[in-house]
Amino acid sequence: MIEIRDLHKSFGPLAVLKGVDLAVEHGQVMVIIGPSGSGKTTLLRCFNLLETPDKGSLTLNTIKLDFTPGAKIPQRTVLSLRQQTGMVFQSYNLFPHMTAIGNVMEGQITVQKRSKDEARSKALALLDKVGLADKADAYPHQLSGGQQQRVAIARAMAVSPEVLLFDEPTSALDPELVGEVLKVIKQLAREGMTMVIVTHEMKFAADVADRIILMDNGVILEQGTPREVLEQTKNPRALQFLNRLSGEE
Amino acid sequence: MMDDRQIQIFLDSLLPLFKAGVAFTLPLALVSFILGLLLAVITALARLSSWRLPRLIARFYVWVIRGTPLLVQLFIIFYGLPAAGIVLDPFIAAVIGFTLSVGAYSSEIVRAAILSIHKGQWEAAFSVGMSRKQALRRVILPQAARVSVPPLSNSFISLVKDTSLAASITYVEIFRKAQQIVATSYEPLLLYCEAALFYLLFCSVLSALQNYLEKRLDRYSAS
Numbered sequence: 001m002i003e004i005r006d007l008h009k010s011f012g013p014l015a016v017l018k019g020v021d022l023a024v025e026h027g028q029v030m031v032i033i034g035p036s037g038s039g040k041t042t043l044l045r046c047f048n049l050l051e052t053p054d055k056g057s058l059t060l061n062t063i064k065l066d067f068t069p070g071a072k073i074p075q076r077t078v079l080s081l082r083q084q085t086g087m088v089f090q091s092y093n094l095f096p097h098m099t100a101i102g103n104v105m106e107g108q109i110t111v112q113k114r115s116k117d118e119a120r121s122k123a124l125a126l127l128d129k130v131g132l133a134d135k136a137d138a139y140p141h142q143l144s145g146g147q148q149q150r151v152a153i154a155r156a157m158a159v160s161p162e163v164l165l166f167d168e169p170t171s172a173l174d175p176e177l178v179g180e181v182l183k184v185i186k187q188l189a190r191e192g193m194t195m196v197i198v199t200h201e202m203k204f205a206a207d208v209a210d211r212i213i214l215m216d217n218g219v220i221l222e223q224g225t226p227r228e229v230l231e232q233t234k235n236p237r238a239l240q241f242l243n244r245l246s247g248e249e
Numbered sequence: 250m251m252d253d254r255q256i257q258i259f260l261d262s263l264l265p266l267f268k269a270g271v272a273f274t275l276p277l278a279l280v281s282f283i284l285g286l287l288l289a290v291i292t293a294l295a296r297l298s299s300w301r302l303p304r305l306i307a308r309f310y311v312w313v314i315r316g317t318p319l320l321v322q323l324f325i326i327f328y329g330l331p332a333a334g335i336v337l338d339p340f341i342a343a344v345i346g347f348t349l350s351v352g353a354y355s356s357e358i359v360r361a362a363i364l365s366i367h368k369g370q371w372e373a374a375f376s377v378g379m380s381r382k383q384a385l386r387r388v389i390l391p392q393a394a395r396v397s398v399p400p401l402s403n404s405f406i407s408l409v410k411d412t413s414l415a416a417s418i419t420y421v422e423i424f425r426k427a428q429q430i431v432a433t434s435y436e437p438l439l440l441y442c443e444a445a446l447f448y449l450l451f452c453s454v455l456s457a458l459q460n461y462l463e464k465r466l467d468r469y470s471a472s
Contacts (some may be wrong), residue, residue, distance in 0.1 A: 075380070083378035087372075089372065096392065107377030107378060111378040155373075155377065
């Protein structure tokens, strides 16, 4: 469903992605792990073109994009790609001037041109799904971090995306609030939502992932099932990273 | 300190000065401010545009207006333009002058407010499929408006005082009304102080309104 070939991205002289290939199947949960600065967030942001790759190609269903340095992707293509993806950010990025339900309705009304009533009932159903139906009229600053992130998940789901992208969704949360967000994500996984998740939560990754990608220094070091990557890898760099993590726990 | 004649002049001038304020100073300030704000938003967006030409035009406009005295601009518009065949009513000339001024100065406020909105807000808007225009209208500008209420209120209060410059192009607002009364009463100290009191009164009311507005907009600012 999603295919990425030979993806390159540099920020000035700094090469962040140095030729990444991967494929995500429909209904699959792919988790990207790796040390800070390995390029995993940049890779994720290429999926919905928040970053424009310098080279390589990206295919999402019928949309196929080839990147060449300096060439612009037509705005219409960018928008239609983004309408098929939803993203959940590390720092939630809810719209602070709208209520929870307003946040979930916004994309439906502005982008998908749904009627207010339709958007409202869909938003309510989604808030109910993330366990926040009773907070529909609260403003973001009245919600805890975990609640904000669950609203953000509902917002990302509201435009009926083909794939949900998570950028370290629990990194900004207090430890006691991590569980409630992970629970929602697991629930979505069970329902067959296609997801790509960047995370530092190894236990969660092992739990939820169909495939794990371990990135280091702009390339994919290892990829496979959680078992293959987390337990059976022979790659010395991968082992070093995994050992350091288990040392922390 | 004040003799009976002065007290009488003071009292007799209250109503004319108040009327000049309500019927001339405030309308001039309000109309110029609203038009000026529109111009400011357009100018700010032009300065943030990814195209070069709008950026250049906006910068040129701000450069010219900020680099020349408002009084000189008003003289050019009212006394200068007739030489080019353009004769304007004092009110219209004043509105043009003050609008241009508000547009230039406030565009910097609006621009700073737009830039102050966290990049994550743009990205969140993009992530649900919004275009730049939609993100600006639905997500960025409403938040920027909230940020710019205090500095814009200050601009408006300054503008109310600056309208006294319109006296020099024969627009009979508070200050010119005071000048007219001085011409017959020969009481400059009394009348100019009385005019100052009216400006103080109007500006105090506006400050109170500003506080009220900021409090009302505070409901989501805790984040």
